[in-house]
């Protein structure tokens with residue numbers, strides 16, 4: 001059956017606006033990395049890119065993902081997603097990184 | 104560049120060998136353990152990587168309080184609303200079929216021990232309760248590893264200037280992203296089939312007062328917990344969507360297996376957008392403003408994923424130990440976190456009385472957890488996780504559609520006798536489940552949901 005019901009339009013924020021709601025303190029350098037670049041070059045799935053809810057991981061021209069670490073919500077999904085265990089994942093030091101106001 | 108933090112400006116005290124026990128992580132499990140041990144006279148150091156407890160934490164969420172209410176005076180806890188309605192909703196692409204429960208009893212204290220909370224406020228408050236009992240809270244400090252001496256765990260390494268802090272007992276309450284426990288080989292990294300990615304927004308309604316009360320049929324401090332599953336919630340992924348009402352805001356989100364997120368072209372953010380725009384969901388959240396976007400993982404391996412809970416000098420509690428029940432109907436980790444922290448804290452206090460640190464001296468913790476609702480529930484529902492996995496197409500796609508069709512048929516308003524509508528309705532469901540035999544098999548397989 002399925003008719004198209006009346007649905008109000010939602011104004012969803014862009015990723016940029018969404019991330020803007022989260023307080024951020026730059027730890028200075030990235031808490032994320034890849035272990036072996038060659039592994040990423042061979043990797044065809046780029047699961048790190050697919051699962052990231054904050055658009056941190058982006059496909060790079062050379063096959064090695066680019067990491068916009070300042071976007072990171074520290075959720076850890078990329079660490080579990082990579083089937084080659086090729087993600088270096090550490091916490092930003094001394095409370096730096098993101099802070100949620102509500103949670 | 105190192106960030107400027109309050110704790111850097113005062114002389115950094117040296118905590119090495121000053122404490123009986125160190126707790127890694129001031130979430131629910133960590134603060135429950137710290138509170139329990141402090142109560143029993145131990146000197147406890149509670150270490151949190153966020154600038155305050157809860158600063159780096161997020162959940163759905165409904166806090167389940169049967170244990171926490173026993174541990175501390177809950178009357179002035181920062182809760183948002185009590186849960187007065189639970190609604191379970193199957194979404195196909197365009198349809199919704201829902202069951203709603205609003206027992207009168209839930210309006211009375213203790214409100215079925217279910218309250219919506221926001222973790223920023225709540226975790227901070229709960230850690231303060233531990234501090235009031237004498238525990239020392241150390242914020243903005245990340246534990247980076249464990250120290251071993253003579254084969255046993257004897258303290259932690261941190262990112263503080265004098266990084267090493269030794270103590271006879273360490274409680275690992277670091278949550279599902281358990282880098283410290285994994286780094287010390289106390290547990291294996293969960294596979295991505297057993298971990299969900301959760302994304303959430305906190306929404307505000309700036310245009311008008313009482314929007315939440317009106318849309319969700321609420322008065323005073325009553326609130327709702329809505330769970331959604333099926334194609335319209337998270338596509339064909341294993342997981343679901345949720346809406347919870349806070350005092351002035353609404354929490355909305357989706358959580359589904361990382362395995363499925365990796366297989367999908369749709370990102371978690373897009374999945375959330377799609378869920379929010381479902382015809383049955385969009386009217387509830389229209390004209391809202393996003394005041395926070397957040398994400399976190401949920402360990403959901405169930406009973407089979409629980410690691411060894413005690414080691415020489417250490418215990419693992421809460422999400423770090425995989426103690427979450429997430430099977431579609433239930434999403435419960437808060438109660439298990441507090442219960443496990445409490446039992447671990449007790450076991451350590453008892454061992455400390457006898458001056459013993461070995462894993463055998465801490466056995467009281469796994470033993471009492473085994474006897475508690477935590478392990479009982481996880482074991483009871485393990486079969487359900489497996490069965491649901493096997494039947495996922497049926498449960499998440501075919502049945503939601505069939506129920507919507509059946510409902511539409513059953514209540515169809517036309518000039519045919521109602522009997523023929525009922526017949527059509529029945530056949531919609533029967534054909535989805537494979538006839539009477541299929542229905543009987545399903546009923547048999549899922550009978551334990553209610554027994």
Ligand SMILES: Cc1cc2nc3c(=O)[nH]c(=O)nc-3n(C[C@H](O)[C@H](O)[C@H](O)COP(=O)(O)OP(=O)(O)OC[C@H]3O[C@@H](n4cnc5c(N)ncnc54)[C@H](O)[C@@H]3O)c2cc1C
Nearest residue numbers: 128130131132152162163164165246278301421422436437
């Ligand atoms: C999206 C989502 C929705 C959920 N919804 C619900 C719900 O509605 N109801 C429910 O009952 N449960 C829900 N859960 C599960 C529930 O949130 C968890 O089970 C519960 O928070 C576990 O508590 P915990 O104390 O074990 O871990 P956490 O709450 O994760 O706390 C861990 C703490 O340790 C800190 N930490 C981590 N590593 C370190 C380190 N190395 N050094 C110092 N500090 C560290 C963290 O910053 C954090 O404060 C949900 C979970 C998610 C992700």
Ligand code: SF4
Nearest residue numbers: 040043047048082086
């Ligand atoms: S990090 Fe893992 S998933 Fe991402 S590109 Fe590299 S190998 Fe592939």
Ligand code: SF4
Nearest residue numbers: 052072073075076078
């Ligand atoms: S931790 Fe989460 S937000 Fe951060 S990069 Fe990984 S997937 Fe993206």
